[in-house]
Amino acid sequence: MTSESAKVYFGSVKQGNRGKFASFAAKVDEVVKKLDLSTIEKKDKVAIKMHLGYEDGYQTLPVFFVRRIVEAVKKTGAFPFITDNPTSVYNAVNRGYTSETCGCPLIPFDGVKDKYLYKTQIDFRGVDTLEMGGVLHDSDVLIDLVHAKGHNTCGYGGAIKNLAIGGFSAQSRWQKYHNIWDAIPYWDSKKCTPGHAKKLVESCPDRCIKYKEVEHELKLEFDMCNQCMKCIEADKGVGSLQLKQESFSLFQEMMAIGTSKVLERFPPNKRFFINFLIDITAYCDCWGIGQPAVVNDIGVLGSKDIVAIEKATLDLIAKEGLIESMIPLYFRPNLDPKTNLHPFARIHGPMKDPYIVVDYAQKLGLGTKNYELIEVLSPVSTLTMKAPTHVSEIEPTFF
Numbered sequence: 001m002t003s004e005s006a007k008v009y010f011g012s013v014k015q016g017n018r019g020k021f022a023s024f025a026a027k028v029d030e031v032v033k034k035l036d037l038s039t040i041e042k043k044d045k046v047a048i049k050m051h052l053g054y055e056d057g058y059q060t061l062p063v064f065f066v067r068r069i070v071e072a073v074k075k076t077g078a079f080p081f082i083t084d085n086p087t088s089v090y091n092a093v094n095r096g097y098t099s100e101t102c103g104c105p106l107i108p109f110d111g112v113k114d115k116y117l118y119k120t121q122i123d124f125r126g127v128d129t130l131e132m133g134g135v136l137h138d139s140d141v142l143i144d145l146v147h148a149k150g151h152n153t154c155g156y157g158g159a160i161k162n163l164a165i166g167g168f169s170a171q172s173r174w175q176k177y178h179n180i181w182d183a184i185p186y187w188d189s190k191k192c193t194p195g196h197a198k199k200l201v202e203s204c205p206d207r208c209i210k211y212k213e214v215e216h217e218l219k220l221e222f223d224m225c226n227q228c229m230k231c232i233e234a235d236k237g238v239g240s241l242q243l244k245q246e247s248f249s250l251f252q253e254m255m256a257i258g259t260s261k262v263l264e265r266f267p268p269n270k271r272f273f274i275n276f277l278i279d280i281t282a283y284c285d286c287w288g289i290g291q292p293a294v295v296n297d298i299g300v301l302g303s304k305d306i307v308a309i310e311k312a313t314l315d316l317i318a319k320e321g322l323i324e325s326m327i328p329l330y331f332r333p334n335l336d337p338k339t340n341l342h343p344f345a346r347i348h349g350p351m352k353d354p355y356i357v358v359d360y361a362q363k364l365g366l367g368t369k370n371y372e373l374i375e376v377l378s379p380v381s382t383l384t385m386k387a388p389t390h391v392s393e394i395e396p397t398f399f
């Protein structure tokens with residue numbers, strides 16, 4: 001490894017020893033220890049930015065691990081709190097997160113009504129500003145605590161998305177990010193008759209194309225499009241529709257910019273990134289549904305470099321591959337072994353390559369893709385260690 005590589009600590013769910021010291025929980029503690037929280041100062045307000053999920057989703061990060069990380073932060077003498085958007089915070093109790101279970105308060109990142117916001121200049125493709133959550137903005141330390149999973153819009157939801165989308169107001173998320181595709185024209189109204197537009201609508205198996213006849217206006221929902229190109233086939237000879245990589249990439253480029261604005265608020269020694277690669281679902285936790293895991297559990301990663309941890313996360317998921325039998329029937333994945341696609345791009349389409357955002361983030365100077373993976377308590381290293389003799393519970397204990 002060169003001197004420019006970033007350290008990424010890794011604890012695998014795989015085990016080599018049945019002793020508690022080699023369990024996954026112990027590995028999580030070890031990764032947090034390696035991260036070295038000593039740069040957190042007494043009384044610092046530590047924002048632990050999570051995605052707390054919605055409604056019936058139960059695969060957000062288990063409170064069991066959240067509590068351990070909160071306890072580690074408290075040992076520094078700082079004041080940690082869990083933060084996310086107001087709705088997710090208010091109903092987090094349904095997924096087991098309370099101040100009692102987590103060990104610290106849960107505070108909406110942008111005030112009780114999504115109104116405590118800071119205008120943040122981005123000047124990207126017609127979007128001049130985003131509104132950053134004021135509570136996140138005001139914090140001294142950032143712990144970006146992440147459940148790694150797929151995402152229908154950009155392939156992957158991880159540490160970058162947790163800040164880029166999860167750090168800004170609902171208006172920024174839904175009106176600005178989720179309309180950025182309009183910055184590149186993809187439909188030529190003059191070439192398309194109303195009859196042809198209806199044919200295009202019918203051609204999409206996922207109903208991603210919407211047409212308003214009175215206004216003669218066609219919209220493509222890039223969020224749900226898996227680039228099967230059936231609409232482009234239907235458009236042959238007319239040429240009114242275009243699906244370009246650059247259109248799909250806009251969302252990821254904007255995410256890298258949004259993330260850079262959040263990170264600017266924190267000195268490098270007060271930024272920590274922890275990704276859990278467990279319960280890896282195809283859709284993000286914002287769907288609020290239970291979903292089958294489409295990749296085996298892998299483990300936990302910790303780093304001070306957001307680009308390195310995201311690259312390592314995606315690489316480990318690529319190495320693990322998909323559990324094809326668990327892919328929900330509503331997807332039309334590309335499982336052709338001859339195509340070289342990341343598992344998330346197999347599900348969400350080749351133009352939603354999850355590495356795109358990592359490239360943009362590196363270009364913006366947020367970190368490096370060049371990482372050194374350092375495994376803690378690896379199964380092989382613990383295999384020959386002596387496990388303590390198992391003692392059955394002889395009487396109930398309170399602590």
Ligand code: SF4
Nearest residue numbers: 204225227228229231
């Ligand atoms: S590429 Fe496929 S999924 Fe996307 S809009 Fe066209 S038909 Fe629909």
